[in-house]
Amino acid sequence: MNHDVRVEFTGIRELRGPLIVVGGVSGVGWDEFVTIRLATGERRHGLVLEVDRDLAVVEVLEGTAGMTAEGTGVEFLGEPLSIPVGPGWLGRVCSGRGVPLDGGPPVLGAVTAPVAGAPLNPVRREPPAEPVLTGVSVIDALSTLVRGQKLPLFALPGLPQLELATQIAAQSTAGGDPFSVVFAGIGLTHTDAAFAADALEERSAAGELVLLLNTADDPVIERILTPRLALTIAEALAFTEGRHVLVVMTDMTSYAEALREVSAARGEIPARRSYPGYLYSDLASLYERCGRIKGRPGSVTVLPVLTMPGGDITHPVPDLTGYITEGQMVFSAELHARGLYPPIDPLQSLSRLMRTGAGPGRTRADHLDVAAQLLAALARARQIRELSELIGVTALSDTDRSYLRFEQAFRADLLNQRPDESRELKDTLERAWQVLLHLPRRELVMLPAALLEDR
Incomplete structure (x- = not known):
């Protein structure tokens, strides 16, 4: 199909949860960006999830509420969802898909990048080195975070993981080198979103932070986009602008549940605990976007925060995250009950790359x-x-x-x-x-x- 001549398809066969099935299409590719025109004239947006002969399954970013099969047109744009990237994001507060929430204009940039991104080429990777200092003693002393590392925080329901995530985002440094933070709130309550915005206001005002807030009542698809948007913004700040970037993503359990919801709507065969069988590769496609690149300044360090449902560390989300990442920090209910903060259990926590980021010439000889x-x-x-x-x-x-x-x-x-x-x-x-x-x-x-x- 020649996308220079835009064609609008109206053969909508089915509306199912956040998905629409469009028939009679040709030349459409996976992950293609879509514009949807409703009978009322309202415009929505979507992504192609699946193509089978003349059928395309489209994820609607704003949801299908109020949509009918009659009178709705779908236009395929011939390219994946892309966003402008660059320093224009710094100091901004946006929704999970990049729409400004701070009353400012849309974020602009001279360059655009596809949100889907790609993991770093292993051949071009530099090993993580040098510390990211969080200002939190138990982390800096015993589980040092290293530039280019992915180090998850395994939290328990009802414990102060958001407080710790925002504290790390607010006060981390890279020892005087240019440093920025991208904070992605995924599936937060409005109270938690307001808390995060408040806690990070000072760093945001200083132009050192990008804040993406996806709330629990936003469409489920936005929850899947938020971490990808955060990583795309971080990659440009790191590898083009030469900054060391820390990406804090909380809560990745909300992300996995959104993935499960969309998978169920697609009618896919569920795997363990009803999560899709591709949960491991999907999480890896996010976590593996961090690192350092040979010959380029800057680094992307990822700190995913996830709640272990029922406190179970063998639950699929923490279990698979542990396989992909380089260590973990684990919350302790006992320490929290004693009124200690942060309630991190040092004996369950580990930074596998600590030796490359700490010691003589990096932190301190002892x-x-x-x-x-x-x-x-x-x-x-x-x-x-x-x-x-x-x-x-x-x-x-x-x-x-x-x-x-x-x-x-x-x-x-x-x-x-x-x-x-x-x-x-x-x-x-x-x-x-x-x-x-x-x-x-x-x-x-x-x-x-x-x-x-x-x-």
Whole structure:
């Protein structure tokens, strides 16, 4: 079909949830952008999901409410959904599909890029290196985020994951290099969207942040587009503008549920927990868009936040995310119940790339040794705490009791911090040392003697 001569098709066979089935089409491609004209004259937009001979299944971005098969025309535009990209997005607050919510004009840019994007070519990838400092002690000290890494946050229902996500977005830095944040809120309540906009207002006003807010009452298709839009904007800021970009996406469980809803409307055969069988490859198509490219400045780092339904880490969304990403940070209901923030369990959390982003020349020469000693001591303290519940604290040795004091100090002085508190790495590591010194020197076997002599 020659798309220079636009043809409007009116053979709508079926309206099904957010989908329309159009018959009698030719020359139409997958992922093609579509304009839909209703009988009332209203215009809507869509994407081609599937083509089978002369049938095309189209996802309607604004939903099919009020649409009828008669009098509706569909025009195929011959190209995928694209958006303008560039620094024009910085400082803007938009909906999940890029429509301004801040009263400003539409975002413009000299270049457009397809929203579907593509994973980075493995041959052109640079290994992640150098840290992204979040200002959150328990992350910076023990699960350091590295430029170009994908590191998810596994949260529990009812815990303050949005507070932590906005805190990280508001105060992260790349050690003085040009740095921007793209925050994608997916399926948020209006209260949560207002909270995120408020918490990130200062960074947005400084022109360092792009805020995309998709709310739970927006059409389900927009929920699928939001993270793709965020990553497309981030790629241009990183690889064209030379910035280090952190993309925070919350909540990816809402995204997966939107995918499940559309899959059910398409009549696809469900897999585990009714999610589509392609959930793994779909999540990978998002997460793998982060990284660094040889010969180009800038990096894209992805921090997906997802709620584990029922607190189940084996649920398909956290399970598959864990396979694709390079570590995880896991929330603890016990720490939250004790009034500690952020309630991250350091022994369940891991940044597999920490060694490439921390240590001599990157953070501080003693960082990796201190982190290893902290984790070893926390594991020992947990064992002793469980033992003390059986035999009582009085039956423990002095050394064992020192581990319990160490754990208490770790939680109070290092892990616990205010949601608006940003700690420099120097402060975080000094706190870590003060916590470790609650233990007898002979127990600090993972710290080189030269480091201990300085203390």
